[in-house]
Amino acid sequence: MIVTLIIACEIGFWVLLAVGLALRYLARMPRLGAAVLLLEPLLEVVLLVVTTIDLRNGAEPDWKHGLAAMYIGFTVGYGHYTIKRIDGWFAHRFAGGPPPVGPPKYGMARARHEGRLWLRTVVAGAVAAVLLQIAIWYVGDAGTTDSLLAWQFNAARVVGIHGVIALTYALWPKKPPVNPDSVRVERPSSVGEKS
Template sequence: MLVALIVACEVGFWVLLAVGLALRYLARMPRAGAAVLLMEPLLELILLIVTAIDLKNGAPADWKHGLAAVYIGFTVGYGHYTIRWVDGHAAHRLGGGPPPVKPPRHGLARARHEGKLWVRTVVMAAVAAGLLQLAVWYVGDDGDTRSLHEWQLTAVRIVGLHGLIALSYLVWRKKDKEGPGRTAANGEAARPTEKTFG
């Protein structure tokens, strides 16, 4: 049941996003669209409550609870970013706005962009690890919490792996073969798209 709920929350995320953007740009109802988009966190709240109830009812702490924690962490770290990204494209295609500028591809600007994404991954892992620790304390010493601890280690590994990838963009910077002017323009690329919503 918990896995089905996680899938339902993921589907619900994209459904609410589509409805919110349709109201905002197709129906020309920006306030209604914003209200629908602000309902997104309710999905994670429902998942958190159901996960806690599942544990309270005696379900053994296993990979499903770990997956739920990581999913909630991902939504906290990347949910708003994803909404802004999609909203930027919707504003262009449906609202007649300027085309969203692509993220920088070269030099220090790209390294900064990757660093910001890594910070989001850190937030994701911190939220997931915190929720998993709460679950460990909730289950107590009498229950089997090995799976929850394994998911915590998985979250740490994800942060480490993504950190190495982000660092590689700083150490081995890709040069812009078309000249510094293009790189400078791309240096501001991520910002307009990210700030479209909100």
């Protein structure tokens, strides 16, 4: 049931996002569109409540509960960012807004962007770890919480791997490609030619 609810929350996220943006830009009802977009966090609250009820009713803590915590963490870390990016694209595409500014592609600007994304991953991992720890305390039986502990390790591993990837952008910044039109090829001068 938890996995089905996670899938339903993900589908609900995109449906609410589409409806909210359509109301905001296509139907010219910005307040109603914003109200629909504000319903997004309720999906995670429902998932959290159902997961808690499932554990309270004696369900064995397993990977489904860990996945629910990771999903909620990801939504907290990246939900607003995702909505903001898609809102910018939708405003440009359907409401004549300015084209959305994409992330920088090169140099230290790209490294800073990747660092900010990594901080979102840190938030997502921390939220997941805290929710998992609360579930471990709630269940209380050390023998049955091994799965939840493993998911805490998975959250830390995701944060660590993303941190290493983000660090590579700072250590080895990507350079822009060389434009062949801007490169001036100098012709070697002959001995008798005037410069």
